Amino acid sequence: MNTSDFILDKVAPIFNKQGYIGTSLTDITNATGLTKGAIYCNFSNKEDLALKSFQLNINLAITPLFKLVSTKEGCLNKLHAITEYQRSYYDLVKDRGGCPMLRVGVDTKFINPLLFKAAQNLSEKFTTGLTNILKDGITNNEIQPNTDPVKYAKIILSLIEGGSLLAFTHNDQTYITNAMDFIDSTLIESIRK
Template sequence: MSKGQITKARILHQAAELFNQQGYAGSSMSDVMDVTGLKKGGIYNHFKTKDELSLAAFDYAIATLAQHHRAVLRQHHHAADRLLGIMAVFSSFIDHPPVAGGCPLMNTAIEADDAHPALKARAQQAMTNLRKLLCHIVDTGIAKGELQPAVDSDVFATILISTIEGAIMISKLYDDPVHLERAIAHLTDYIDEYLRI
């Protein structure tokens, strides 16, 4: 990597963590300068606007999350174990988030709502990709005889994501991981008792 590419990667990493902790609206370019140690011109040399940086930082955060998902999929072959592995990635968000500040998808979805249409569109696409991944795991598991054939993969994906993201939010609100632990335990029981063949 060239010096410029290394600097750009460092800006993305540090900006992704800043935005994920303070929000996009709550982070100024001065904040970005503080965390990167660069002057405004050094940042604008790589990103023309704060909006461009925010989109690139979100993409970076989601790519980091996706790396964790791919690692889990490489480790497990049975569909139920793959689902449990994806859940383990999310359960790590309380103590060891892939990007400081928790789940970048949930944080961005909440903040971007209607205030930042381009960021909202990115968050929607990232959520669609996550839902497609879960549906693919379930549908493949059904086809291979690993999961119960009656399960609706799209419904399951919605319930799994909603349960985990809601539990992450409650755990962060109370600074108590027990809420996420309860949700993971419930989903684990469901997968092992009702889905797994």
């Protein structure tokens, strides 16, 4: 593991737990055991380190979901793969500070435009992916033709992120489980053909 990877491995969970403003240079040097100079030899500034930390957190928490969904055939199988993944999501990210997309999206909106844009882009990618799954479901006669794919994609993402927010707020995974059950048993059932 090179020095940059070592720093990211130590610091990414701290950024996710404490936020961009809440993470100080002292936190970073304490976590890594490295000097300020060693940190900034590997990253141009705190914003660069935060952005790369966010990308690492995404690679650990959300990229596996995208890869899993890409292996599934059919709209319904893809949607159920998403809800099944989310059921284990709390355990996956609870020790790393929660959902990185949610954390960064809320934490950086008014203070770090670059990092906020990265979270916003990820959210848009998620929404587009869900929209495309639903459009394919309509084309392949799995989903009712009068379904608005964009609307339902936004509802599904809202239930995922809302369940995640409340699960971490209350330290109670049932918020995620109940939201995923609702997507499976009510939402998907209401639009399936």
